[in-house]
Amino acid sequence: MRSALRLAVYFLFPVTIFAATLAFAQQPAPSAEADAKPGVTLVQPPVAVDDKFVRERFGDQFTLVKNFPGMLADLDGDGVEDLVIVAKAKSPMLDEGALGFKVVDPYNAFFGFGDPHITAGFGADDPTRQGFVLLVIHGAGAEAWHAAQPKAKFVLINIPFKAVSMRRVMINKKAVMAIALQEYGAMENTSAVYWESSRNKKTGRYKYEPLGASME
DSSP states (O other): OHHHHHHHHHHHHHHHHHHHHHHHHTSOOOOHHHHOOBTOBOOOOOBOOOHHHHHHHHOTTEEEOTTSOBEEEOSSSSSSOEEEEEEEESSTTTTHHHHTOEEEOHHHHHTTOOOHHHHTTOOOSSGGGTTEEEEEEEOBTTTBTTOSSOSEEEEEOSOOOSEEEEEEEEETTEEEEEEEEEOOSSSOEEEEEEEEEOTTSSOEEEEEEEEEEOOO
């Protein structure tokens, strides 16, 4: 009886393994939408940018912050990769007209006072983060953010962050791609800056959204 059982296992086990392998191979691959779960960092390789690139796109008032890699994501939902760079600014509005970028302050706008002509002079609560800004390039065409004439460029000022990443977060019950922030300060709040498109999808603005205190 035991010999018969061992013989059955000997012949059936390879068949079972083959069937299971075939079934697994025929399963559909996870979609990008399934992978992009809210609150999960999307795996993108860091982008190598340098001060020369920053100066060419935004002028000599900006210096790359070396310990923050460039980050990629489709922030405005047009299917083209956008680039986010952490930089340090001297006078962020000086070359705004000449180099075609827009300086915005979504953080103070959330509190009802976001005119960057005034808030650009605000000091950071953490002196080690004085002048830190986020440079955003909306990519265009096949060259995306490399394009000589990108879709748009932004300088986000007064964002109180000590860590930054690209994530899908829940905004108004909808998962959106955003610049996720861990803020400095006693509470170490988390927050996000995301792109809100206009109805015709041709324009939009960056908005700040607090996400609550860290539990660490």
